[in-house]
Amino acid sequence: MPMATPLQVSCPQCRQPTLYGPDxxxxxxxxxxxxxxxxxxWASESYRVPASGSSDTGSSDTGGSGDAAGEPPATGDGTRH
Ligand SMILES: [Zn+2]
Structure with a gap:
């Protein structure tokens, strides 16, 4: 696993390969x-937050007990904020 290899990602906008690094x-x-x-x-996207309609998007995920997706469940470690 070479450590000097810069991480290459695709530009989220134009899909061009670009380096993800300090350069x-x-x-x-x-x-x-x-x-x-x-x-x-992204800013425009935030303005079109679904306020009504679209009842098929996460009908069971929008419960109060469901944590945000991607957030690992806290396992006794309460030091993270
Ligand atoms: Zn680009």
């Missing part, structure tokens, strides 16, 4: 342009 200030994007575009899209 790339726009990571994980390939350029400032793509980064700005994605931020704009």
């Amino acid at each position: 790339n200030p726009w990571r994980p994007f390939c350029s400032a342009r793509c980064r700005g575009l994605d931020l704009g899209a």
Whole structure:
């Protein structure tokens, strides 16, 4: 496992291979342009949060007991905030 190999990812905006490292200030994007575009899209996306309708998206996941997806269940470790 070579440690010097920079991590290469696909730009979320234009799908171009780009380096994910300190050399790339726009990571994980390939350029400032793509980064700005994605931020704009992301902001727009946040405005269309489903308030009504679309009852087929997570009909059983939106319960009060369900934690956010991707969050590992806390196992006695209460030091993480
Ligand atoms: Zn890009």
